[in-house]
Amino acid sequence: MKLTILGCYSATPRTFTNPTSQILEIRNHLFLIDCGEGTQVQLRKNKIKFSRIKHIFISHLHGDHFFGLPGLISTFRLLGRETEMHIYGPKGIKEAITLFLKLGDSWTNYPLIFHELDSKESELVFEDEKVSVHTIPLDHRVYTNGFLFKEKSLPRKLDVDAVAKHEIDRSQYNNIKNGADGVLENGEIISNKDLTIDPPSPKSYAFCSDTAYNEAILPLIKNVNTLYHESTFLETNVDLCKKTKHATAKQAAQIALKANVDNLILGHYSTRYKSIDLFKEEALEVFPDVELADDGKSFEI
């Protein structure tokens, strides 16, 4: 699983910083998470093959998380896209996007399918044989969801040396991958564990932005590999969190600790601070494995 940060700064696009958008590559899917203004340019700059994006997840309808969406949808039209595009986001997103396209008489020539969200409980919004995506209800000024991306378990991997040594017939390979023992020509049984190796353990990624400190999400994100949690402010400005429904770096680290995640990525920084290193320093006092998101930076999960 590979996460590429296209933008991770709060509020407005600036000369050198971009509003929220991420690309998650997971089991050959290319998921776009949020789409602030300028996301299509960030996709180009980061050399993402964006025709491969078929699913866009929008957390909430503040401008710094979705004002890039009408432009991206229009650009796909101009590029001659034919494959369908699924958009998951708060109720109202369909009307807004559709109105923008209608005004320009710029309907897409590919199917544009909206999945509008309004549940306050976590729900499964996408699933196939390889991955699942659940919402993570967050606590922000408007209706907001984070998203939990989980790989599914793969079948066991064939130990090619072992099956060759035992001269197992190829016709048994699929069954063995699915857990069956091997059977030799003389009827002897070879245990599955002697013919297979463990598949890579499935990974998980939780995207949580924007949100106030909210322990209600802990059961949903428990033990994920990587948690992206917003940290708009430092503790010196914790008073601003209540009004704006944002979190500090320390609060993000507290959530990471209580959820027992492997590592924490911070982002959605206010640009009022002189360095984003301050966010990492603050979080490290609470939780040991902290990374800083930054525009154009990638993370292997």
Place this chain on the structure above:
Amino acid sequence: MKLTILGCYSATPRTFTNPTSQILEIRNHLFLIDCGEGTQVQLRKNKIKFSRIKHIFISHLHGDHFFGLPGLISTFRLLGRETEMHIYGPKGIKEAITLFLKLGDSWTNYPLIFHELDSKESELVFEDEKVSVHTIPLDHRVYTNGFLFKEKSLPRKLDVDAVAKHEIDRSQYNNIKNGADGVLENGEIISNKDLTIDPPSPKSYAFCSDTAYNEAILPLIKNVNTLYHESTFLETNVDLCKKTKHATAKQAAQIALKANVDNLILGHYSTRYKSIDLFKEEALEVFPDVELADDGKSFEI
């Protein structure tokens, strides 16, 4: 009058090119013309004091001319703007922008005043004692207006050496600027033309994008100082103009010639060509004074 090109490429924002947006500085007004995605970042990059913008003119509702507007409006709110903002654009623009703000519960804390246009005739949309702005109905796939910006004549300028030489009393200065003759203490009359010099002649700028070749605009833009006329294509692709309702560089030059303008600025280039110099070469075959718009370039008018 000073024109700064923020973006002048057609269709989509790219890594190094921006969709249409311009700043016109005219008699202390800072007018924004069109607002493609990324305009607010271009304003920052070009160090425009954008709190000074009080009037935004939108030609039409294709994405590359207005998808930057919701973000710019929101940024003004975040910057604590209080002065009113006037937006001139096609009918429908108010509903679209308002819906985007409503979804994010992000109403402006400054007055946002829409002037919706639907006339197919040229009309006066803004006027004060210093300038006027008229629409220029264009021929595009959707309802589109160009805009004609005209300075008004200034009063005559006092010739400070002449009034000193004749010992004209200061109490007469305003009357003289407004055309009156001077009167000496002995009753002698000094002709106004001997006491004043000509004011700078008022300048005019016509913005015409997007449009097919359209001679109907000639009476409106006759004798303007500077004409910005779109040139999406070269003559090698003139066949595309009919379907897309765009113009070639040659057609733009023909309009400039027939309208007897001082100079022509080309823009709204398709990115299919290897150099924008080709547009200038083509236009120069028809009209002698041609400049190429480019992102970040300024023109004195």
